[in-house]
Amino acid sequence: MTQIAICPGSFDPITLGHLDIIERSTYIYDKVVVGIADNPSKAALFSLDERVEMAKEAVAGLGNVTIESFEGLLTVFARANGARAIVKGLRAISDFEHEFQMAHLNKKLDNTLETVFMMASPEYMFLSSSAVKEIAGFGGDISGLVAETTQARLRRKFAR
Amino acid sequence: MTQIAICPGSFDPITLGHLDIIERSTYIYDKVVVGIADNPSKAALFSLDERVEMAKEAVAGLGNVTIESFEGLLTVFARANGARAIVKGLRAISDFEHEFQMAHLNKKLDNTLETVFMMASPEYMFLSSSAVKEIAGFGGDISGLVAETTQARLRRKFAR
Amino acid sequence: MTQIAICPGSFDPITLGHLDIIERSTYIYDKVVVGIADNPSKAALFSLDERVEMAKEAVAGLGNVTIESFEGLLTVFARANGARAIVKGLRAISDFEHEFQMAHLNKKLDNTLETVFMMASPEYMFLSSSAVKEIAGFGGDISGLVAETTQARLRRKFAR
Amino acid sequence: MTQIAICPGSFDPITLGHLDIIERSTYIYDKVVVGIADNPSKAALFSLDERVEMAKEAVAGLGNVTIESFEGLLTVFARANGARAIVKGLRAISDFEHEFQMAHLNKKLDNTLETVFMMASPEYMFLSSSAVKEIAGFGGDISGLVAETTQARLRRKFAR
Amino acid sequence: MTQIAICPGSFDPITLGHLDIIERSTYIYDKVVVGIADNPSKAALFSLDERVEMAKEAVAGLGNVTIESFEGLLTVFARANGARAIVKGLRAISDFEHEFQMAHLNKKLDNTLETVFMMASPEYMFLSSSAVKEIAGFGGDISGLVAETTQARLRRKFAR
Amino acid sequence: MTQIAICPGSFDPITLGHLDIIERSTYIYDKVVVGIADNPSKAALFSLDERVEMAKEAVAGLGNVTIESFEGLLTVFARANGARAIVKGLRAISDFEHEFQMAHLNKKLDNTLETVFMMASPEYMFLSSSAVKEIAGFGGDISGLVAETTQARLRRKFAR
Numbered sequence: 005m006t007q008i009a010i011c012p013g014s015f016d017p018i019t020l021g022h023l024d025i026i027e028r029s030t031y032i033y034d035k036v037v038v039g040i041a042d043n044p045s046k047a048a049l050f051s052l053d054e055r056v057e058m059a060k061e062a063v064a065g066l067g068n069v070t071i072e073s074f075e076g077l078l079t080v081f082a083r084a085n086g087a088r089a090i091v092k093g094l095r096a097i098s099d100f101e102h103e104f105q106m107a108h109l110n111k112k113l114d115n116t117l118e119t120v121f122m123m124a125s126p127e128y129m130f131l132s133s134s135a136v137k138e139i140a141g142f143g144g145d146i147s148g149l150v151a152e153t154t155q156a157r158l159r160r161k162f163a164r
Numbered sequence: 165m166t167q168i169a170i171c172p173g174s175f176d177p178i179t180l181g182h183l184d185i186i187e188r189s190t191y192i193y194d195k196v197v198v199g200i201a202d203n204p205s206k207a208a209l210f211s212l213d214e215r216v217e218m219a220k221e222a223v224a225g226l227g228n229v230t231i232e233s234f235e236g237l238l239t240v241f242a243r244a245n246g247a248r249a250i251v252k253g254l255r256a257i258s259d260f261e262h263e264f265q266m267a268h269l270n271k272k273l274d275n276t277l278e279t280v281f282m283m284a285s286p287e288y289m290f291l292s293s294s295a296v297k298e299i300a301g302f303g304g305d306i307s308g309l310v311a312e313t314t315q316a317r318l319r320r321k322f323a324r
Numbered sequence: 325m326t327q328i329a330i331c332p333g334s335f336d337p338i339t340l341g342h343l344d345i346i347e348r349s350t351y352i353y354d355k356v357v358v359g360i361a362d363n364p365s366k367a368a369l370f371s372l373d374e375r376v377e378m379a380k381e382a383v384a385g386l387g388n389v390t391i392e393s394f395e396g397l398l399t400v401f402a403r404a405n406g407a408r409a410i411v412k413g414l415r416a417i418s419d420f421e422h423e424f425q426m427a428h429l430n431k432k433l434d435n436t437l438e439t440v441f442m443m444a445s446p447e448y449m450f451l452s453s454s455a456v457k458e459i460a461g462f463g464g465d466i467s468g469l470v471a472e473t474t475q476a477r478l479r480r481k482f483a484r
Numbered sequence: 485m486t487q488i489a490i491c492p493g494s495f496d497p498i499t500l501g502h503l504d505i506i507e508r509s510t511y512i513y514d515k516v517v518v519g520i521a522d523n524p525s526k527a528a529l530f531s532l533d534e535r536v537e538m539a540k541e542a543v544a545g546l547g548n549v550t551i552e553s554f555e556g557l558l559t560v561f562a563r564a565n566g567a568r569a570i571v572k573g574l575r576a577i578s579d580f581e582h583e584f585q586m587a588h589l590n591k592k593l594d595n596t597l598e599t600v601f602m603m604a605s606p607e608y609m610f611l612s613s614s615a616v617k618e619i620a621g622f623g624g625d626i627s628g629l630v631a632e633t634t635q636a637r638l639r640r641k642f643a644r
Numbered sequence: 645m646t647q648i649a650i651c652p653g654s655f656d657p658i659t660l661g662h663l664d665i666i667e668r669s670t671y672i673y674d675k676v677v678v679g680i681a682d683n684p685s686k687a688a689l690f691s692l693d694e695r696v697e698m699a700k701e702a703v704a705g706l707g708n709v710t711i712e713s714f715e716g717l718l719t720v721f722a723r724a725n726g727a728r729a730i731v732k733g734l735r736a737i738s739d740f741e742h743e744f745q746m747a748h749l750n751k752k753l754d755n756t757l758e759t760v761f762m763m764a765s766p767e768y769m770f771l772s773s774s775a776v777k778e779i780a781g782f783g784g785d786i787s788g789l790v791a792e793t794t795q796a797r798l799r800r801k802f803a804r
Numbered sequence: 805m806t807q808i809a810i811c812p813g814s815f816d817p818i819t820l821g822h823l824d825i826i827e828r829s830t831y832i833y834d835k836v837v838v839g840i841a842d843n844p845s846k847a848a849l850f851s852l853d854e855r856v857e858m859a860k861e862a863v864a865g866l867g868n869v870t871i872e873s874f875e876g877l878l879t880v881f882a883r884a885n886g887a888r889a890i891v892k893g894l895r896a897i898s899d900f901e902h903e904f905q906m907a908h909l910n911k912k913l914d915n916t917l918e919t920v921f922m923m924a925s926p927e928y929m930f931l932s933s934s935a936v937k938e939i940a941g942f943g944g945d946i947s948g949l950v951a952e953t954t955q956a957r958l959r960r961k962f963a964r
Contacts, residue, residue, distance in 0.1 A: 076462045109455055139749065289446055290585040420580050423603075606769055763907045
């Protein structure tokens with residue numbers, strides 16, 4: 005069977021930590037769909053279109069990865085893509101708790117879907133989109149945190 | 165590609181929580197190998213042979229699952245079986261921490277191997293082999309905790 | 325002595341997880357007062373009146389339970405009701421930490437009051453009012469998460 | 485109804501942290517039974533008889549508290565005493581996890597029993613029987629950690 | 645060498661828990677600089693000037709402590725003060741996780757800076773600026789939580 | 805004042821994670837004393853003499869570091885060395901909890917001593933002496949986990 009996995013998130017912006025999980029997912033799934041959530045109730049720095057573009061730029065070198073946006077329930081999006089697995093990275097205890105609750109809720113909404121977790125690589129355990137935005141907002145160095153194409157977009161965003 | 169996953173552990177004895185993770189693994193992997201560790205430095209209630217037999221009885225109804233024992237490093241066993249993924253269930257924070265360390269160490273030992281985690285189903289979050297042994301040792305009711313075939317073996321073990 | 329316990333919260337809306345803790349409280353306390361906090365600084369989906377009505381509907385079948393709203397300090401409300409115990413459900417580590425801090429602060433404010441905790445039942449460990457609202461907002465199925473009367477109110481709220 | 489609570493443990497030896505939970509339990513239960521577990525598989529510094537004697541000395545000033553030993557399942561002991569509540573103190577996350585598992589297992593073994601938790605008082609959050617034994621074994625000062633009568637017994641034990 | 649440590653935070657307002665960490669820092673560092681962050685994106689009850697004044701009043705009796713405000717990256721502020729250590733108090737697991745991420749990010753931004761942590765004293769483990777504000781806002785007793793000079797300012801703030 | 809810090813532990817054997825904390829300590833303390841505990845109740849793979857020798861070999865390139873062994877209470881050893889700070893590395897939540905308890909107990913035994921914590925570097929967060937021993941015992945590759953001199957000793961130990 006062709007195994008399709010969904011990597012969901014806000015990706016505001018996509019970080020090297022996200023890319024690490026996406027790349028590692030391609031080794032154990034035939035196809036990986038990065039699902040960028042359009043959640044109007046959550047204020048984002050980048051528009052949905054910008055987030056999709058940044059993700060496309062960042063995964064350019066990876067095969068079997070597609071970038072898509074979605075709104076509404078993740079389980080509906082996953083099923084529409086023929087996926088049976090949702091892949092999430094875990095960095096810390098608080099991730100664990102939140103993801104544990106989401107995994108069980110999603111299982112309740114669609115019990116044919118399985119959420120699987122990968123541990124963040126040690127060098128990315130401290131990394132989050134919000135930390136990247138805070139550092140960039142103060143003019144700090146964000147190399148090594150996001151892809152070069154994303155760095156350029158962050159600099160432009162905060163230069164305005 | 166044929167995706168093979170390893171479900172490793174001591175399985176002393178195999179519980180319904182283990183079986184839940186094994187069964188869910190069969191939905192997203194083509195083949196699941198349950199690897200029962202022969203770790204002489206860890207005292208077990210059941211012999212390695214008994215643990216293998218109990219596991220075979222318990223997974224009798226599941227397709228694409230094989231039971232094997234191994235000694236030495238898990239990464240060597242996984243590679244020998246052509247697996248690219250190790251599957252572990254997470255029940256709690258302490259599981260998370262220990263498994264996080266094991267996953268990184270195993271990645272260091274063999275970086276072609278990925279450890280993926282599934283959340284224990286809510287009804288099995290409180291369940292461990294050691295709890296089962298303690299209850300059985302005091303003559304308590306272990307139905308709903310281990311398979312019927314395993315219940316019988318536990319009763320015989322403690323009746324001696 | 326007649327033991328009175330307070331079950332405090334926002335109950336926006338009351339979930340089956342809340343009801344489980346309330347019902348279990350009635351087995352070990354003579355009287356249970358559900359205290360719905362009127363906290364103007366916390367945005368709620370439902371008005372205080374709606375939250376009180378939903379809670380009343382949901383506990384209709386339980387004896388020795390009353391629903392009341394309060395504003396200000398919980399300790400003052402508890403003492404005004406003659407309660408010596410505050411009952412809280414614990415679902416996860418983050419609950420634990422927050423509740424630990426609240427329990428010590430409340431003890432400092434009134435040392436005749438004791439906060440006692442019960443573990444959420446496994447099937448409700450993933451459940452929160454905010455998750456219910458998010459699912460309902462996306463049109464997902466909320467049966468098994470809140471009482472039927474509450475389901476109807478949520479559907480009406482999001483249909484507007 | 486007369487509410488009876490069980491405070492179970494090894495009490496090897498009883499600490500001021502245990503006594504704090506026991507005393508606070510007497511404020512919200514009519515009768516508190518301290519249950520000292522006779523668990524032959526767990527090596528103890530003090531014999532069961534010594535642990536019972538130390539506990540009796542330490543609770544001498546508290547009304548409505550009795551000290552009893554038990555072997556086997558806690559749920560059987562609790563029911564034999566007519567208790568509907570087991571009271572446990574929580575000091576830390578690792579306590580939380582272990583106690584969470586035990587509470588669910590005990591509920592499975594006897595669903596008429598409820599486990600309730602109290603947060604350890606701040607000054608006792610760092611305190612455990614094993615820490616007391618380690619300090620006493622090195623000749624350190626254990627005042628403020630255990631009752632005076634217990635201090636004397638620890639000094640005699642390590643003087644031998 | 646003269647060891648300078650930075651104690652950073654919002655201090656909205658400074659609590660007895662903050663003061664405890666600051667005082668303990670003076671015992672192992674030659675000079676302690678309390679850095680009050682001017683973070684426009686974070687709504688504060690007190691203005692930056694008020695927070696600086698409150699902190700100055702509260703540390704009046706401590707030698708080798710200066711109060712300064714800063715905006716922008718903490719690492720830049722620390723280096724400008726000749727500090728090689730940032731001191732943070734840890735109260736709880738969630739502190740630990742957040743501080744762990746900040747420490748690694750700050751190390752990445754300036755690897756000559758080290759973040760060191762001290763455990764909050766038990767009597768202040770439940771204490772936070774936001775809890776103080778909530779209690780004061782409801783007219784509760786805040787003695788024992790903040791310095792007397794700070795109590796007066798809180799009362800004036802909420803009397804308006 | 806000359807600031808002396810103690811880095812205590814079993815060091816059975818010393819790992820690159822320990823060395824990282826020791827080296828970082830030399831940047832913010834004038835002198836660092838590595839204290840190797842002689843705890844007869846804790847079974848060690850290496851004798852106390854071997855652990856001291858391995859540590860001396862491993863810190864050979866670091867200035868201002870001395871290796872000493874001690875038995876009994878850490879607080880007594882620290883005071884005898886004129887230290888006012890104990891430095892510990894934190895890798896994970898379980899470290900945090902245990903170290904939190906030890907820090908408070910040590911403060912109670914000697915309130916002139918302060919325990920300060922540093923976060924383990926990301927690449928060593930998964931590393932422990934016991935993991936090293938387990939991998940070495942199975943013949944796995946331990947380069948990148950311990951110093952080269954330590955690797956040789958581990959190989960000899962397990963070759964016997």
